[in-house]
Amino acid sequence: MVDEADIHRPDLLTVLRLLAEEAPLESYEELLLRAGQECSAVERLRLEQAVRLAYVIHASQDRRRQREDGLAELVDTARDMTQPHDLGELLHVITRRVKRIVNADLACIGLREDDGSLSLHAPEGATTAVVPGMRLDGGPGHQAIAMGAPLWTADYLRDTGLEHCPHADEFVRAEGIKSLLAVPLIHGDSALGVLFCATRSVRRLTPEEIGLVCSLAALGAVAIERAERLQDARSEVSELELDGFRARTTLARLEQLGDAQSRMMSLLLSGADLDTVAQAAADALDSTLQLRDPAGRVMTATADMPDLDDAAVARTSWDAHARRTSVVHGEGTWVTPVVAGAENLGFVVLRPTTALVGEDQQVLRLVTQTFALQLLLQRGTAVTQAPVHDALFNALLALPSRDGQQARHLEQRLSDIGLDLTGPHVLLAVRPEGGGYGRAIVWASSYADAHAGLKTVQDGCVMLLLPGTDASAIARSVGAELAAVLGHPVTVGAAGPGRDPGDVARLHAEALRCLEALTTLDAAGSTAALGDLGFMGLLLSETHDVSGFIDTTIGPVLDYDRKNATGLTETLEAYFATGASPSKAAETLHVHPNTVSRRLERISALLGSGWQQPDRVLDVQLALRTHRMRSVLRLGAPDAARS
Incomplete structure (x- = not known):
């Protein structure tokens, strides 16, 4: 049996025993103290040499354990990186691991952007507010990428051999960093970014520590590339799923469109009234709907819209007719023209409960076409290229003054559509001075319909035949209202009153002469009748009144x-x-x-x-x-x- 004294005897065997037991360094120091008391000088010298060798072996064992621990950590990191992480989570996994492997105070990753700068991500151990995506336009990270190799320093701010930049230096000062290691994240021939780790004290990293970080950076680069591809793939899959959903939604809506079209055409062919067709259209669009005539009067409605400004809606309808498409009025209200060829039959005011998508707008166009057909059927006319009222007005302008039979025929046709020219009437020649001719024509159609008159177009001018006795006052009213609609002046020449269909051609000639006189007098943008021109009006008048x-x-x-x-x-x-x-x-x-x-x-x-x-x-x-x-x-x- 081994005596206790033999175990602690200061000799070479005891040194071997302590080395085998991996005893702490304090045990060797105690052994040297006893040797100074119990051993001779020769024995003590040999014992000191043995202890120094033991120290070397002990240090080697520590480095081996560190390498083993680092390799184990590296294996765990590789295993962790194989898990399905998104890019943000993966970056945090890498920085947490590298911080633990080299016992660093701070770790983060700088990803390379398209402009060449580095954006910082996944900071671990930061004491200041590091905003994800903060950019670095230079510094050790860019230098490491340029070298294609790790770059480290024991004291960054004092190292003059490094590339410094204000942003990086400011960040280093704020964090109190001394030692810094920057390793490029290289995948294939491209650098994805830089892996940073740092300590807040001056420290010299060993080659083993730098090698571990480089190995981790290589694994991280592969994982980052894989995560980015997976993220792109997920985005593509999400986009495909969204496209599929949109396609299914569009298909379902198109089926509803077909059903709505069949239903409304069936109602139209069965002789249903406007109220029934309007309700079917409102149900198809999940909306409140009104059908109005060219003058803005409501012909049928599924519900009231008390908040609507009729004058504003009328102005929007002129714009819609000029553009021949639906126009948004205010918030959540649509105005759509109802036309047949060139004829203005009115407009639809629609207020949907939800936003209209492309297919809904197709339904809306179908609704307006259905209303146009129904209005034409009710009126008993066919769609022609020239509107009926314009054709009658043109016939009046071409009427010979002594052709009583043709005059009576025109009177009958006018009477059939509710117009009477046996009473006093005036004729206006209207010329827009700043564009908007199409909108002026649409407005004139609505105005003539609202005032029981006629409208036609000739040589860039809009002609209006309206009931009334005061041509000057009517010209001023028309000029002011149309100028407000167009946003620029209009010139109006007026003549009248006349009291017979045969007077229309004469009034037309006088109104045009009045319009030309205003132009000659450099009074474009004003309104006048012949009576307003004084003696010049007397000369221009055919009757010389x-x-x-x-x-x-x-x-x-x-x-x-x-x-x-x-x-x-x-x-x-x-x-x-x-x-x-x-x-x-x-x-x-x-x-x-x-x-x-x-x-x-x-x-x-x-x-x-x-x-x-x-x-x-x-x-x-x-x-x-x-x-x-x-x-x-x-x-x-x-x-x-x-x-």
């Missing part, structure tokens, strides 16, 4: 003289004959100057305060001379001029 010119210009003064036996007309003549001098006119009339002043005040009250303006004073003088000449020719005596 002298009496109308006199009555329009100085009629109130003549009427006042007849009723009150005054001399306002004579005072006006004297006033102009003396160069517009009240005092000289008083001498000519043999009255006091105050009398002339009072008469001029009365004239201003009758003719308006602007009668002495240059654009009116000439008409007043011409009217006075014409009135005097007519009196002389009729009665043969100048004394009868006041009559």
Whole structure:
């Protein structure tokens, strides 16, 4: 049996025993202390040599254990990387493992972007706010990629042999990093990024530690490439699944479209009314629907829309007709034109409960076509290239003034569609000055329908035949409303009133002459009737309505003289004959100057305060001379001029 004293005897055998037991280094130090007390100098020297050899063996065993532990960690890492991770999880697996393998304080991965910069991901052990995706445009990571080999330093900020950049240095200072290792993640011939690990104290890494990190980086590069491909594959699969879902949805919707088309055509062929067809269309589109005529009046509706602005909806409908397609009005409301050839039959206002997709818009187009067919069937007309109202208007323009039989025939046709030209009517020639001609035509159709009139188009102008007696006022109203719709001025020449279908051709010629006169006078964008042009209007008129010119210009003064036996007309003549001098006119009339002043005040009250303006004073003088000449020719005596 071995004695306890033999076990702790300071000799070479004890050194071997401690080495075999992998005893801690403190045991060797204790053995050397006893040797100093119990052994001779020669024995003590030999024992010290043995202990130094034991230290070497002990260090070798430590390195071997570290390599074994590192290899085991590497195997575990490889096994972990084979698990199905997305790219973000995989990057965290790599950084956690490398931090543990080399006992680092911080680890992260910089992935290479298309512009060559490195974006940081999966930080482990960071003490500052490292935002994923933070970019580094230079530094040791780029240097390692350029070298294609690991790069390490014991003290980064003091190492002048490294490539420094402000972003990287700022990050290193914020984290308190000293030792840094950067290993490129290389897969094939391309570098995917850089694996970083660092400590906050000055440290020299061993070749074994650098080799382990390089091995881990090689495994990581393969895993990252695989994860990126899997991620791309998943994205493609998701996109394919989404495309499949869309295809199935589209197919189902197309089947519904076919059913809706069959149902509405069956209703149409069975003679169903507008209300029934409108309800079927609203059900097919899961919407509230209104059908309105060209004037904006509701013909049928599945429900009220009290929040709709009728004027705004009408403006949107003009845009829809000009573009011949559906137009979004406000939020969640659609306006779609109902047309047959070139004829405006109205429009549909639709408010769906959900957003309209492509197939729903096809249903909406089908609905408008169905309404167009039904309206044509109800009206008993066929679809033609020229609208019915335009054709009638053109026939009126071509009507010979003495053809009573053709005039009666046209009157009957107009009566059949609810129009009467035996009452007073005016004709307008409308010319847009800034584009939007198509929209102006659509608006004119709606306006004519709403006001029981007619519309046609000739040589870039829109012609309107409307009931009324005041051509000037109607021209101003039409010009202001259409200019607001188009967003730019329009020029309107007006003529009338006429009281017979045979007057239409004459009014048409006068309205065009008025329009040309406005252009010649550099008054494009304004409105006027012949009466507004004064003496020029008299010259342009085919009828040369002298009496109308006199009555329009100085009629109130003549009427006042007849009723009150005054001399306002004579005072006006004297006033102009003396160069517009009240005092000289008083001498000519043999009255006091105050009398002339009072008469001029009365004239201003009758003719308006602007009668002495240059654009009116000439008409007043011409009217006075014409009135005097007519009196002389009729009665043969100048004394009868006041009559």
